[in-house]
Amino acid sequence: MKALIAAALIILANPTAAELNSAEEARAQALMREIRCIACENEPISQSTSDIAGNMRERVRIMVAEGASDAEIRTWFEDRYGEFVLFRPKVQGASDWVLWGAPFLLLVGGVALGYGMLRRKASAPTEIEAVAPEDLEA
Amino acid sequence: MIEFGHFAAILAFCLSGLQGVQGLRGQRGPAAFLALTALGAMGVSFLTLVMAFARSDFSVALVANHSHTLKPFLYKIAGTWGNHEGSMALWCLVTLGFGAAGAVFLRTGRPKFEARSLGIQGLVAAGSLAYLLFASSPFMRVAEPELQGDSLNPLLQDPALAFHPPLLYLGYVGYSFVFAMAAAALIEARVDRIWAKAVRGWAMAAFVPLSGGIMLGALWAYYELGWGGWWFWDPVENASLMPWLLGAALLHSLIVTEKRGGFAVWSVLLAVLAFCFSILGAFLVRSGILTSVHAFADDPTRGLVLLIGLLAYGGAALGLFAFRAYKIKGGPIWAAASREGALMGNNLILAVATATVLLGTLFPLIAEAFGRQMSVGEPYFRLTFVPIMAPALIALPVVQAWSWGRMDLSGIWKWAAAFAGICAVFGLLGVGLMDIPLFAALGVALGVWLVGGSMWELKRRAVTWPRLLKLPLRVWGMTLAHIGLGVFVVGAVVETSQRYETTLDLAMGGRAEVAGWTLSLEDMRVVEGPNWFSDRATISASKGGAMIELRPEKRYYPAARMPTSETAIHKSPSGDLYLALGDRREVNGQVRWTFRAYFNPLIDLVFGGVILMALGGLFSVLPRGVFKARARQADMASLPAGELAE
Numbered sequence A: 001m002k003a004l005i006a007a008a009l010i011i012l013a014n015p016t017a018a019e020l021n022s023a024e025e026a027r028a029q030a031l032m033r034e035i036r037c038i039a040c041e042n043e044p045i046s047q048s049t050s051d052i053a054g055n056m057r058e059r060v061r062i063m064v065a066e067g068a069s070d071a072e073i074r075t076w077f078e079d080r081y082g083e084f085v086l087f088r089p090k091v092q093g094a095s096d097w098v099l100w101g102a103p104f105l106l107l108v109g110g111v112a113l114g115y116g117m118l119r120r121k122a123s124a125p126t127e128i129e130a131v132a133p134e135d136l137e138a
Numbered sequence B: 001m002i003e004f005g006h007f008a009a010i011l012a013f014c015l016s017g018l019q020g021v022q023g024l025r026g027q028r029g030p031a032a033f034l035a036l037t038a039l040g041a042m043g044v045s046f047l048t049l050v051m052a053f054a055r056s057d058f059s060v061a062l063v064a065n066h067s068h069t070l071k072p073f074l075y076k077i078a079g080t081w082g083n084h085e086g087s088m089a090l091w092c093l094v095t096l097g098f099g100a101a102g103a104v105f106l107r108t109g110r111p112k113f114e115a116r117s118l119g120i121q122g123l124v125a126a127g128s129l130a131y132l133l134f135a136s137s138p139f140m141r142v143a144e145p146e147l148q149g150d151s152l153n154p155l156l157q158d159p160a161l162a163f164h165p166p167l168l169y170l171g172y173v174g175y176s177f178v179f180a181m182a183a184a185a186l187i188e189a190r191v192d193r194i195w196a197k198a199v200r201g202w203a204m205a206a207f208v209p210l211s212g213g214i215m216l217g218a219l220w221a222y223y224e225l226g227w228g229g230w231w232f233w234d235p236v237e238n239a240s241l242m243p244w245l246l247g248a249a250l251l252h253s254l255i256v257t258e259k260r261g262g263f264a265v266w267s268v269l270l271a272v273l274a275f276c277f278s279i280l281g282a283f284l285v286r287s288g289i290l291t292s293v294h295a296f297a298d299d300p301t302r303g304l305v306l307l308i309g310l311l312a313y314g315g316a317a318l319g320l321f322a323f324r325a326y327k328i329k330g331g332p333i334w335a336a337a338s339r340e341g342a343l344m345g346n347n348l349i350l351a352v353a354t355a356t357v358l359l360g361t362l363f364p365l366i367a368e369a370f371g372r373q374m375s376v377g378e379p380y381f382r383l384t385f386v387p388i389m390a391p392a393l394i395a396l397p398v399v400q401a402w403s404w405g406r407m408d409l410s411g412i413w414k415w416a417a418a419f420a421g422i423c424a425v426f427g428l429l430g431v432g433l434m435d436i437p438l439f440a441a442l443g444v445a446l447g448v449w450l451v452g453g454s455m456w457e458l459k460r461r462a463v464t465w466p467r468l469l470k471l472p473l474r475v476w477g478m479t480l481a482h483i484g485l486g487v488f489v490v491g492a493v494v495e496t497s498q499r500y501e502t503t504l505d506l507a508m509g510g511r512a513e514v515a516g517w518t519l520s521l522e523d524m525r526v527v528e529g530p531n532w533f534s535d536r537a538t539i540s541a542s543k544g545g546a547m548i549e550l551r552p553e554k555r556y557y558p559a560a561r562m563p564t565s566e567t568a569i570h571k572s573p574s575g576d577l578y579l580a581l582g583d584r585r586e587v588n589g590q591v592r593w594t595f596r597a598y599f600n601p602l603i604d605l606v607f608g609g610v611i612l613m614a615l616g617g618l619f620s621v622l623p624r625g626v627f628k629a630r631a632r633q634a635d636m637a638s639l640p641a642g643e644l645a646e
Helices: A002-013 A022-033 A051-065 A070-081 A094-121 A133-137 B002-024 B028-054 B060-065 B073-082 B084-105 B110-135 B157-188 B191-226 B235-260 B264-286 B301-325 B339-369 B378-399 B410-433 B439-461 B463-470 B473-498 B601-620 B629-635
Strands: B500-507 B510-512 B517-528 B533-543 B544-549 B554-559 B562-566 B567-572 B575-587 B592-602
Touching: A022 A051, A022 A070, A051 A070, A051 B544, A094 B339, A094 B378, A094 B463, B002 B028, B002 B084, B002 B110, B028 B060, B028 B073, B028 B084, B028 B110, B028 B575, B060 B084, B073 B084, B073 B157, B084 B110, B084 B157, B084 B191, B110 B157, B157 B191, B157 B235, B157 B264, B157 B301, B191 B235, B191 B264, B191 B562, B191 B601, B235 B264, B235 B339, B235 B533, B264 B339, B339 B378, B378 B439, B378 B473, B410 B439, B439 B473, B473 B592, B473 B601, B500 B510, B500 B517, B500 B601, B517 B592, B533 B592, B544 B567, B554 B575, B554 B629, B575 B601
Parallel strands: none
Antiparallel strands: B500 B592, B510 B517, B517 B533, B533 B544, B533 B554, B554 B562, B567 B575, B575 B592
């Protein structure tokens, strides 16, 4: 409870503590869109109206003003609230490679499969007749 | 009254079951009759439910939980489907509606196939009705009725959201009839050009309202949730996007099946999957298995029943597919560079994009089963979904002119040069002059490429300007949909990359700058509505000589004890100035108000693009009879003789 009051006091007393230039502000906003509010259903801190999200936004701004890198800011939040707060999943274990790699593997695999099937079917490609699309749609 | 509705729903359930039996026996006439009577029974049943809401009959449990006498009449009615049970009743009504429409309009010259389609639709409807009656009945009374109801979620008290669910269900459930036609074709192992021609209209009858439903949902999120965004890759949004993507793939695959007899196996598989993903969507939304801002019912047992239904219907159809697919004939052979090859690329990309959305949506759930708490959100989809879709968008203007069978690629360097030119112009202008990031500039170039390429193709087909009006509606539909896609890309890229957002903290008379506008808080007052009261701010905004007033509100609905924000939006050609009212706070005795202010550039292109896509779809299936009579017979006559024979 004490911590909550203290947090509330910080926001109330000084709602815009960190002064950022426009490039820094843009970077801070990009980060706020990919850090998840811990009090809401499924919202980033950029959207949430809860107090804790306001607090977290301010923390992002302060860290940006202090010159922390994107990775450092993400790690700071992860250390305190767990991996759950990162909307951009990290690549650490084998399962993360599945998550990030599977879409592209599927695409490459699909192209290879389609091309392989085509090669098998079309043994004499010169015989194929070209038909203009208009001829069938008229 | 409500007991009468309950009885009518049970009657509809029995009639649907009978329709299933008669249909599968190949009796078209009786199955069609049963489909129409079942719709009639469910129509009466749904009407009693609507009446109960209209009259605020709080002896009905559903009305007591989800309505209130102070609610405006329109939202009392919309409240019927603004909850789990009522929306399932609507789902059943729409399923039966598609069955009845099939009974009347499905004419392929193959009565056995039509009967089986109606039969399977009957079984789908019976399954939905069983779920309604036994797992989520809206017809229950309360023993001791209260004098007042518990109101509707005030967030849902909104015109866009009153019509969002019905449209979405028309889409989801529309795929049930496509599913039924696919299963019927699998039973007789005949998937050919006539089948594809028949399915196409029904696939579009699902795709168009689904597009509209998704768009209304995004529009609602944009102006009602008060965070300035329109799409957040939320699980519930993803659940509606997956059937849409598969539906788009199906529409393109069906073109090959209809015109050339090719891709038959693939088309029928997509037809089955589109409906499976619709049920999967319902499961994800209603089971409470995923946390979402939109989830409006969470009950694990209901989810389990839906999952069993999905496995039963989907599994049966896929089993049938496994046994029959090898019997289905393909079309003539084609080279990789051909219209078939291009449409295969389209399908591959849309299928992989669907798989990506599915993976990203389910991955946190799977991780949780292994004890890992994690999130997958917008950055993941931006880095996977977008690059996967990009090749399809780049190729589209080039390949839509390609011929069937094979295509001479000697002129392709002209296209490559044109694309490189557009990218260079927009890249230089964007990065050099307007100071926007390179990827955003290239995204805009891609959108312009799509719009220009679609128009170019229209002109190429018309050859001369006067012939433009004589082109078939189908070509116009295609062009419109592809232009819509380009418009959407421009809007989405500009809006997401150039959106400006900030939090303001204003005392009375305080000033702030937002995206070139000077804002000043002029007035703050309490306003009262039919079932709410609100704090309403008046803010004057000036830019150059222009001066406007914006009135964002924060509403409280005492019956639901819930605040909502009513945003104030000023539209201008370059974008929306958007204000949402936040909290009141006192700093050193001075009253201050927080506002969230956004400038959303070109946001209307996002919604407009989707509307164009839906309109294009609608155009492409309108029978030419709308403008010219007797076109349908000519259409059928163009098919090779013998294919019509049963």
